[in-house]
Amino acid sequence: MLKLRLKRLGKKRSPSYRVVVAPSTSRRDGLPIDEVGFYNPITKEIKLDLPKIEDWISKGAQPTSIVAHLLKKSAAAAN
Numbered sequence: 001m002l003k004l005r006l007k008r009l010g011k012k013r014s015p016s017y018r019v020v021v022a023p024s025t026s027r028r029d030g031l032p033i034d035e036v037g038f039y040n041p042i043t044k045e046i047k048l049d050l051p052k053i054e055d056w057i058s059k060g061a062q063p064t065s066i067v068a069h070l071l072k073k074s075a076a077a078a079n
Contacts, residue, residue, distance in 0.1 A: 002061040004053065006039065007032060016040045019048060019067055021056050039070055048074045 003024045006017040019037035022030065036056065037048035053071065057063070063071060 002033070002056070002059070004036070004056065004061050004063040004067045006064070006066060007035075014042065016042075019053075019070070021061055037070075046070055046074050046077075050074070050078075 001024045002021055004019060004021055005028075007020045007022075007029055008015055008017055010016040017039045018032075018035050019039060020032035021034040021036060022032045034052070034056070036052045037046070039046050048070065050071075
């Protein structure tokens with residue numbers, strides 16, 4: 001099963017994340033299939049490629065709870 005989840009980047013106490021499509025059995029920071037966005041919790045910056053994400057969801061990828069929350073926030077900000 002494919003998951004839309006976060007991949008951690010950055011140094012200690014200064015995280016940033018990429019939203020990636022990866023198999024549910026792979027490691028958190030393992031090689032992803034596709035990168036579809038970016039999230040920085042310190043500056044609250046969210047950049048998501050929504051058409052690409054919708055395409056992956058239509059192919060059966062399931063977003064994690066945190067990614068689903070980011071999608072809702074991003075969709076609300078776009079409107």
